[in-house]
Each structure stands twice: as structure tokens, then as C-alpha cells.
Amino acid sequence: MKQEISFWLVTTEHLEDRIWFRDEDDFKIGMNYVAVQVAIGQVLLLAFILMSNHVHFVLHGYYKDALAFVNGFKMRFAKYLRNKYGAKEFLRDNGVDIRALPPGEEAVERAIAYVHMNSVAANICAYASQYPWGSGDVLFNRTIQNGTRVDKMSKRERERILHCSLDIPSHWILENGYILPSSYLSVKKAESIFRTPKRMNFFLSSSSKARKIKSVEDGIPSFRDQVIAAAIPDLCMTLYGRSSLTGLSTEEMVEVLRQIRYRFSSNVNQIARVTGLSYAEAARLLD
Helix, strand or coil: CCCCCEEEEEEECCCCCCCCCCCHHHHHHHHHHHHHHHHHCCCEEEEEEECCCCEEEEEEECHHHHHHHHHHHHHHHHHHHHHHHCCCCCCCCCCEEEEEECCCCCHHHHHHHHHHCHHHHCCCCCCHHHCCCECCCCCCCCCCCCCEEHHHCCHHHHHHHHCCCCCCCCCCEEECCEECHHHHCCHHHHHHHHCCHHHHHHHHHCCHHHHHHHHHHHHCCCCCHHHHHHHHHHHHHHHHCCCCCCCCCHHHHHHHHHHHHHHHCCCHHHHHHHHCCCHHHHHHHHC
16 A cells, blocks of 8 residues: 555644644644645645644655655654754654545545534634634635735745745745645545535534544643643743743642633643643643
């Protein structure tokens, strides 16, 4: 199978004690790096989503090219994180799972639906099409995209926004600081797999992520990781006159974690991600 052209569901390991994207600018950089990988890669991109602590891609091509795609994305984003936050080797040990999707068994449809429903399952939005950091609103969407064509921008401006000097297709459209997914997603191929919007909606509503929502809805966090991460410095300052968690005593740390859980309805998994604590340590302090 690895030697043949196939469909692939690519998933990075879920980080438990940190997050990939700390703010909106990080997400925009991530979106642009997806576009860059499509421009230089040898695979077709059918769907993707950038979540706080992991990313998903549905690709079509050879296994080696799918692996090169995700590794290239990780390498670019890790370099960005190192330059912005000083986070060294942030994604070096972040594993990747690449799973072949057998054609003709509705596996591709289910994979695309699974990817797009991640944001809904995380209680970030009510519909997959409302999440901006992925391709959830692209398929069967005939809305005319506004924005600026790449060929209308200077080379310096492109490099500043994309954080790289590589050339990308001139007809791609940029808006709000990132290349729109509709520019580089293999829309026709993905739509041909679903055939109709109604059939796509069926897979969205019946995906494993949708079933998970129905079964654990009360335990889903109410706020995005980025919202809580941005609030932690103010919370530490209000409670203890410090601008971060660094230097807090055990008792003070316990109180901050309890405040996060109370104010943001956060579970232990989310608290561990936004504070950088291991799951075991966060659970122990909250016990």
C-alpha cells in the first residue's frame, strides 16, 4: 500500500502539556504553512484542520509524499515557534500517524467528516463550517472569496506574511493575513467523493466525532485553549502579583488551577495543555 497512490489520514500526536497555537497569529502562520506545503509538495490536500494541540490532514498521493508533507509542515512551524517563543525542539518528539484509507468503502468520506468535526467535538463552534482554521467551510461553498491575489502583492510583502521566500501560485487569494484554503484545497476531487452537499452533511452528522459529542457533552470544555492561555497572566497577577505561573508556590499553583477550572469550566486535559503541566501533575494538584 505504501508504494501505491492512495488516500491518507494524517494525524499528529495530541500534545498533553502544551499547545501548538497560542494565539490567532500562530494559527494564521499555520494556515500559510499548509498552503506552502501544498505549493511545493506532491500530494493533493482534501481536508485539514489545525487544533490547539494537534493537526489533521486528508491527503491523496504516495505515502512518502504524505510523510514529506506533514514533516515539512512540522519543521516550518517548529522553526517559527523557536523564533517567536524560544521553544526549542518543540515538535521533535511529536509523533505522526499516517493511515491508508481504502477507496470504495466510504473511508475517505468518513475521514474528511472526522477531520472537520474536530472543532465541533471540542465545543469551539456549533458547525464545522464556522471554524476558520481548516477547510470546514470550503466544500460545496460557492461564495465569492474576497481578498488580495498573490500576484498583486510585492515579493517582500509575501515573504513577510508567509514567513518564507518560496513562490506560490499567483492566483491564490490572501485575506486577513493568510492564504484562503479554497485557493489550494483540491475542492473538485473532494466534492466528487461526496457527490452532493446532502451526502456530505450525512457523514458530518454521523461521524465518530458527532457521536462523541452526544455521549460526553457535559464534559466538554467551554472555552478555547487560546482564550484561557491568554487569561492566565492576568489571573496570576490578580491573585498573587505575578505575571506568570513561574515562581508560584504549590498552594498558589493549586488555587490558580482551581480558578481556571471554575471560571472556564475546564477539564484536567485542557488545564494541562494551557499551563504546560503534565496530566498527572495537573490532576494531582486539583485532587
